Amino acid sequence: MGVRVAPSLFDRLLRPLHRWVWLDAHRRGKKLLRFAETEAAGGRDLVRAAELTEDALLRRLYLRHSQDEHRHAALFLGRAREVLQGATGEAFEANWLAPGERGFDDLRVGKQSQDALLAFLHLSEKAAAGRFALYRSLLSNDPQTRDLFGRILEDEAFHMSYTRSQLARISPRKQGLRLWQSRAGRIWKAYLRVATAIASLFGTILLTAQYFLVLPVFVLLAKRSARNEPDGFARSRGRGDLKSQH
Amino acid sequence: MRILGISAHYHDSAAGLLIDGLPVCAVEEERLSRRKNDAAFPLSAIEWCLDYAKLAPEDLDAVVFYEKPMLKFERILTMALRNFPHTWRSFPRAMKNALGEKLWVKGIITSQLGVPAKRILFTEHHQSHAAAAFYPSPYAEAAILTADGVGEWATLSLGRGSKQDGIELLRELRFPHSLGMLYSTFTAYLGFPVNEGEYKVIGLASYGKPSRANEVRKIVRRTKDGAFSLDLDYFDFHAAARRSYSPKLEETFGPARDPWEPLDLGSSDGMRFADVAASVQLVLEELLIDLARSLQQETKLEALCLGGGVALNSVANARLLRETGFKSLYVPCAPGDAGCALGAALWADRMHFKNPHRELPDHPYWGPAVDEDLGRIAREDGLPVLDLPDEAALVNRIADELAQGRIVGWMQGASELGPRALGHRSILAAPQDVAMREQLNRSIKYREEFRPFAPAVPVEHARRYFELPEGGERLGRFMSGVFPVRPEFRERLKAVTHVDGSARVQAVEEKTAPLFHALLTAYGERSGIPVLLNTSFNLAGEPIVNRSIEGYSTFRRSGIDLLVAGRTLVAKKEAA
Numbered sequence: 120m121g122v123r124v125a126p127s128l129f130d131r132l133l134r135p136l137h138r139w140v141w142l143d144a145h146r147r148g149k150k151l152l153r154f155a156e157t158e159a160a161g162g163r164d165l166v167r168a169a170e171l172t173e174d175a176l177l178r179r180l181y182l183r184h185s186q187d188e189h190r191h192a193a194l195f196l197g198r199a200r201e202v203l204q205g206a207t208g209e210a211f212e213a214n215w216l217a218p219g220e221r222g223f224d225d226l227r228v229g230k231q232s233q234d235a236l237l238a239f240l241h242l243s244e245k246a247a248a249g250r251f252a253l254y255r256s257l258l259s260n261d262p263q264t265r266d267l268f269g270r271i272l273e274d275e276a277f278h279m280s281y282t283r284s285q286l287a288r289i290s291p292r293k294q295g296l297r298l299w300q301s302r303a304g305r306i307w308k309a310y311l312r313v314a315t316a317i318a319s320l321f322g323t324i325l326l327t328a329q330y331f332l333v334l335p336v337f338v339l340l341a342k343r344s345a346r347n348e349p350d351g352f353a354r355s356r357g358r359g360d361l362k363s364q365h
Numbered sequence: 366m367r368i369l370g371i372s373a374h375y376h377d378s379a380a381g382l383l384i385d386g387l388p389v390c391a392v393e394e395e396r397l398s399r400r401k402n403d404a405a406f407p408l409s410a411i412e413w414c415l416d417y418a419k420l421a422p423e424d425l426d427a428v429v430f431y432e433k434p435m436l437k438f439e440r441i442l443t444m445a446l447r448n449f450p451h452t453w454r455s456f457p458r459a460m461k462n463a464l465g466e467k468l469w470v471k472g473i474i475t476s477q478l479g480v481p482a483k484r485i486l487f488t489e490h491h492q493s494h495a496a497a498a499f500y501p502s503p504y505a506e507a508a509i510l511t512a513d514g515v516g517e518w519a520t521l522s523l524g525r526g527s528k529q530d531g532i533e534l535l536r537e538l539r540f541p542h543s544l545g546m547l548y549s550t551f552t553a554y555l556g557f558p559v560n561e562g563e564y565k566v567i568g569l570a571s572y573g574k575p576s577r578a579n580e581v582r583k584i585v586r587r588t589k590d591g592a593f594s595l596d597l598d599y600f601d602f603h604a605a606a607r608r609s610y611s612p613k614l615e616e617t618f619g620p621a622r623d624p625w626e627p628l629d630l631g632s633s634d635g636m637r638f639a640d641v642a643a644s645v646q647l648v649l650e651e652l653l654i655d656l657a658r659s660l661q662q663e664t665k666l667e668a669l670c671l672g673g674g675v676a677l678n679s680v681a682n683a684r685l686l687r688e689t690g691f692k693s694l695y696v697p698c699a700p701g702d703a704g705c706a707l708g709a710a711l712w713a714d715r716m717h718f719k720n721p722h723r724e725l726p727d728h729p730y731w732g733p734a735v736d737e738d739l740g741r742i743a744r745e746d747g748l749p750v751l752d753l754p755d756e757a758a759l760v761n762r763i764a765d766e767l768a769q770g771r772i773v774g775w776m777q778g779a780s781e782l783g784p785r786a787l788g789h790r791s792i793l794a795a796p797q798d799v800a801m802r803e804q805l806n807r808s809i810k811y812r813e814e815f816r817p818f819a820p821a822v823p824v825e826h827a828r829r830y831f832e833l834p835e836g837g838e839r840l841g842r843f844m845s846g847v848f849p850v851r852p853e854f855r856e857r858l859k860a861v862t863h864v865d866g867s868a869r870v871q872a873v874e875e876k877t878a879p880l881f882h883a884l885l886t887a888y889g890e891r892s893g894i895p896v897l898l899n900t901s902f903n904l905a906g907e908p909i910v911n912r913s914i915e916g917y918s919t920f921r922r923s924g925i926d927l928l929v930a931g932r933t934l935v936a937k938k939e940a941a
Contacts, residue, residue, distance in 0.1 A: 170918050182918060341446035341447045342446070351592035355537045361486035365436050
């Protein structure tokens with residue numbers, strides 16, 4: 120099965136923004152650190168997948184894949200350290216633009232069927248490979264990081280290839296359906312994440328408003344009680360009532 | 366009476382089951398979910414405990430949560446008010462955190478388990494720690510000291526326990542004045558993850574000199590009653606969500622270490638960090654010793670039971686044993702929050718239901734037993750598998766392999782409760798060479814060079830190789846004390862001797878861990894020293910293995926030469 124690695128249309132449209140993101144050394148270093156964390160977490164997910172599958176071939180492939188991810192994590196970390204050592208100052212970060220290999224998706228290894236997991240991994244790897252190809256093309260000012268992405272891309276191509284071929288082996292009749300389900304699932308989860316983030320933002324605004332509007336009434340009492348608290352030990356509350364949550 | 370204890374929602378969630386006053390099983394959620402330090406409601410752990418005991422949730426007489434959620438919420442809200450307006454950033458996050466799940470524990474238990482609300486009980490956090498520390502101890506009466514970051518309000522409690530009359534907590538120190546928060550703030554300052562990196566600070570401290578101790582003492586002021594209070598100008602954990610130390614701490618001790626920066630002990634910055642680690646370690650020890658000494662003088666008791674996360678500081682524990690007047694010191698296998706699951710159940714059983722005390726089995730092996738899948742899995746991958754006929758053959762074979770310098774993943778019986786691998790889920794290796802330590806760090810544990818590895822030794826030989834004070838064997842039983850390696854053996858125990866000549870010894874008793882004891886003895890017959898390097902069976906960032914497939918996946922991804930689960934032995938092809 121042929122493997123074509125190309126950035127998505129969305130990422131291609133955002134190319135100028137991605138260029139700006141990767142231009143600053145400090146931001147670049149922090150982004151590489153984040154990739155290191157994402158790759159390590161992805162590696163742990165794959166270990167779990169290997170531990171849960173009853174299919175010996177898949178187990179071997181997942182274990183190899185997890186080792187690749189851990190190696191990538193080490194490579195990203197090493198490069199991040201080099202970049203950050205030469206960088207100064209804090210730059211604005213826009214991590215939402217490049218959330219790493221798993222994207223906005225959240226992998227629940229134990230809760231997915233084998234073919235759904237393979238479809239998910241295939242799409243994740245494909246998305247990551249496309250993005251890494253884009254980053255590589257943007258990093259003419261940093262040849263070492265560009266070469267790092269190049270090396271990692273070779274592994275990503277293998278990961279894309281094996282997840283696709285194994286999906287065809289495990290689920291020959293439903294492979295197309297699984298891929299579409301996985302695509303839809305990624306979009307749904309991305310929507311949920313965005314919706315959750317917006318809800319969280321509203322929650323923060325409301326709570327902050329309450330903090331400044333409602334709490335000050337009680338602040339004086341709390342501060343006075345704090346002043347009256349003696350230094351050092353207090354008597355324990357005793358055996359208490361275990362039925363009470365207070 | 367069947368009582369289920371639960372700890373959750375901070376770190377190291379766990380469940381433990383008590384039947385007729387005796388623990389039956391207990392396990393941390395992370396061992397089943399495979400997420401390190403998993404803080405989620407421990408549904409898998411609860412299900413495993415109930416399955417193990419063949420109970421349905423409706424068979425439970427009580428479910429006990431290890432702390433009081435409303436009291437904890439009161440503390441969070443009060444601190445937000447007291448530090449107004451500096452808490453405006455942390456307040457929304459703290460409220461969302463509490464209101465999202467942590468405040469509704471009763472509802473979660475009711476809905477997840479179907480247990481009637483009237484059977485759900487709540488102990489205080491430090492009551493759970495105190496019960497976990499005292500009831501499994503071998504003493505009829507003992508003083509009790511618990512210390513951690515924070516529970517509800519209490520951060521440190523002093524008390525006394527009697528197996529007949531129960532536990533009496535006499536007094537407590539309250540948030541924000543906390544030994545645990547002091548140590549974890551410096552852990553964060555030194556660039557290590559809080560609630561996980563404290564071991565690294567202990568290891569790093571041995572490389573430094575406590576030259577900054579006076580500066581640390583200045584920020585931990587002693588109070589007239591023998592307690593202490595933190596100078597909050599140096600901290601931010603009580604007011605901010607982003608980080609736990611304030612700019613003043615950095616002004617005093619220099620810039621904090623970025624977590625991504627490698628720690629180079631050959632550089633001046635590296636030595637500065639080591640000195641700071643040594644200084645905060647020294648001050649922590651001084652405070653603990655003073656508190657314990659005054660408790661001994663007050664109670665006149667000979668034994669001390671120590672609980673809470675601070676009790677994982679094995680260097681401080683050894684000093685407590687030597688310098689406080691207590692003749693013996695007991696630290697449970699899981700003094701941190703995971704152990705509170707059993708602690709909460711014990712407190713409810715003895716103190717609430719007033720059941721008479723029954724002596725508890727004195728071992729740490731409360732988790733799931735190792736399964737028999739290893740042979741099948743390894744054969745599927747074409748690896749050589751050997752099923753040994755009996756335990757004697759197993760012990761002899763593994764002792765031979767260890768003597769030849771092989772690294773062995775060792776899985777036997779039920780898994781340990783708590784953070785230490787005590788010979789049931791361990792990676793074992795010969796303790797002689799520094800090269801072995803470097804190999805383990807490089808190809809298996811992937812961790813910092815300054816962190817030491819621990820030795821395991823049969824308890825009857827422990828004094829020959831290590832300088833144990835009176836009561837040292839007891840403390841070494843769960844690897845809870847750091848003691849000097851005898852100078853004449855340091856050359857032959859290089860892989861387990863820390864830079865300061867010390868080691869976190871596990872003293873293995875035959876009746877507690879017979880197979881591990883036999884292995885140590887057999888290894889001693891081959892090498893002349895019955896000591897093995899024993900480190901937890903996991904890779905960096907992962908929980909200790911539980912099932913044989915997890916041991917197998919760790920074995921395949923690391924430099925472990927041989928894997929043993931029960932009597933099945935698997936070798937890598939090149940080692941076969």
